[in-house]
Amino acid sequence: MGTELTARFPALGDIEYRLKINYIKALGDFATWRATRAMGGFDLKSFEIRAIPVQPIEGLRPGMSVIVNYPVTENK
Numbered sequence: 001m002g003t004e005l006t007a008r009f010p011a012l013g014d015i016e017y018r019l020k021i022n023y024i025k026a027l028g029d030f031a032t033w034r035a036t037r038a039m040g041g042f043d044l045k046s047f048e049i050r051a052i053p054v055q056p057i058e059g060l061r062p063g064m065s066v067i068v069n070y071p072v073t074e075n076k
Contacts, residue, residue: 005051006069012059019051019068 005019027046051068053060 004054007051008067009057009060009064010067011064012057017057018054019066020054021049021051023050024048 001021001024003021005021006016007019008014008016025048027048
């Protein structure tokens with residue numbers, strides 16, 4: 001919560017915008033759930049994440065596609 005992301009809306013051009021995460025919810029498990037690797041692996045978990053613009057974005061409409069750059073860190 002509160003993490004800021006860099007995002008682009010293809011319909012609004014190649015401009016990067018800042019979004020702030022304001023909602024996170026773990027999605028339900030399914031009957032076909034399985035480990036990603038059989039030996040010492042880890043399970044995948046899906047989350048619903050919502051973010052709001054840090055600054056108002058002119059032309060932004062519900063249903064627009066967004067490309068988000070989220071920094072991925074590897075747990076060791």
